Amino acid sequence: MPPPPLPSLASRRPGASSSAGSLAVPPSTTRPPPQPAKRGKVALAPGHGPLDWANLKKSGQNLRGVDTVLRVTPSMLKRHKTRDDAWSSFNGKVYNITPYLPYHPGGEKELMRVAGRDGSKLFASTHAWVNIDYMLDECLVGFMVSESST
Numbered sequence: 845m846p847p848p849p850l851p852s853l854a855s856r857r858p859g860a861s862s863s864a865g866s867l868a869v870p871p872s873t874t875r876p877p878p879q880p881a882k883r884g885k886v887a888l889a890p891g892h893g894p895l896d897w898a899n900l901k902k903s904g905q906n907l908r909g910v911d912t913v914l915r916v917t918p919s920m921l922k923r924h925k926t927r928d929d930a931w932s933s934f935n936g937k938v939y940n941i942t943p944y945l946p947y948h949p950g951g952e953k954e955l956m957r958v959a960g961r962d963g964s965k966l967f968a969s970t971h972a973w974v975n976i977d978y979m980l981d982e983c984l985v986g987f988m989v990s991e992s993s994t
């Protein structure tokens with residue numbers, strides 16, 4: 845017996861039901877693909893990528909701005925809230941965030957929101973997966989203590 849005739853091209857239009865089954869052209873569309881959710885990443889200035897930050901950390905420069913590890917009270921923390929002198933605490937550890945500002949993939953403005961205060965909640969709600977203790981180890985200023993304990 846001869847083989848069955850090949851299905852005509854017309855029956856291979858997208859979505860056309862035919863005996864061609866899986867040979868049919870997959871359905872297609874000219875609609876643009878959905879855009880991924882906006883994540884607020886900013887374009888970093890040249891020389892300010894993650895590798896540049898890693899190199900700066902290794903360079904031996906003092907990125908803490910202090911000579912010893914400090915006991916930091918809430919009122920001390922509050923005094924360091926300008927771009928050139930910004931501290932922030934994350935889970936009890938206080939970091940000098942000034943040197944990291946131009947390297948922050950979310951932008952300086954976002955990072956400055958936590959200058960002079962506890963940034964733990966904002967940090968956890970934006971990117972809990974980022975290892976802050978590793979990223980900012982060279983920027984450690986000290987540890988939070990209560991107001992009366994210094």
Ligand code: HEM
Pocket residue numbers: 883884885886941944948949950951954955957958963966967970971974975976979980
């Ligand atoms: C000093 C502590 C911080 C470090 C070390 C840090 C580090 C990072 C890193 C590595 C990324 C890229 C994440 C990725 O690609 O998955 C990022 C992105 C971002 N960060 Fe931060 N960040 C800090 C604090 C903050 C704070 C306090 C905020 C909010 C006020 C914030 C907001 C953002 C946003 C909006 C993005 C871009 C969106 C995203 O990738 O999810 N960051 N940050």
